[in-house]
Amino acid sequence: MKISHISKKEISKGEDIIGLDIREGIFNLIKSDFPDFDKDDFITIDELNQYRRLYLTSLIIQEKGELALIDRNVLEAIKNNSILSENIQDEIEAELTFGQRLADRVAAFGGSWTFIITFFSFIIFWMLVNIWFLATKPFDPFPFILLNLILSCLAAIQAPIIMMSQNRQEQKDRQRGEHDYKINLKAELEIKLLSEKIDHLLVHQNKKLLEIQEVQTDYLEDLMKELKKK
Incomplete structure (x- = not known):
């Protein structure tokens, strides 16, 4: 042994x-x-x-x-034979604060047809109320200064909220990119290790085949000697 x-x-x-x-x-x-x-x-x-x-x-x-931190993580995963593939979406969502979640929801709603139709209907309703139903004493007569003020405030608030959501999306894309890089790097290193193993197996197998051929040659030589004696 x-x-x-x-x-x-x-x-x-x-x-x-x-x-x-x-x-x-x-x-x-x-x-x-x-x-x-x-x-x-x-x-x-x-x-x-x-x-x-x-x-x-x-x-x-x-x-x-x-080595960068991301490379050390990959090498540690290879050393421990661990898997890098993970549900990164759940990990990203778990790290969000209440304000970030709210910004994402407001941005998602503000960029939908539901918001456009609802707000457009609100504007039409506001104008009809002040022109038709309250023609004698409108609370916001033409040219609808109060409505313009509301629209300006809404735009001032909505713009930074959408920017916050865009920053979050960029951070998600960056994390996904790092995750893909780690998986690709680990795959490349694992392929190198696999190539080393295959090389070793081929060398080991070739040596065994040579040994078998040598043994077969010895048998043939012994047979030839026996035939010559007879």
Whole structure:
């Protein structure tokens, strides 16, 4: 039974990785932690994957310098095998204050046909009341100065509320963009890890095939010797 050079524990069958099959960058990273690690020593596939993740982290640091918080979150997710996909809409809604929720609702109502038809009907009703029903003593005679004042106040209040809602929408779009970036980055790094595993499996499989061919060659040689003797 083979012993892991890192954990000093027995390695299950099929889980052993010899140092000779490890890429140079990852091998050097292991050797930095275990100076006596050699090409003939063995480690487990889980230990190799752990150092692969550390190696990817070091490559990103070399390429981008100091890691941003979003990159550290992705690497932490890879390290813990956690999932980044989440219901970001619920997370965004949970962080809203009462004022932000109210601004979103007012902006949604102010930009609807319901608001346009309702307010237009109100204006027509206001004008008819002052021109027709209260023709002798209208409370807002033509040119409807009070109505203009109400409209001006409404526009002054509605404009900043709509701007608040637009700022919230920009923040939502930015959070969605960061979320998509994290998922894409994690997918790219996972593909790299998967490629490393496939390379290892191919090398391991080729070695097994060569061993099988050598054994078959030995059988053929033995058969040829027996035939020559007869």
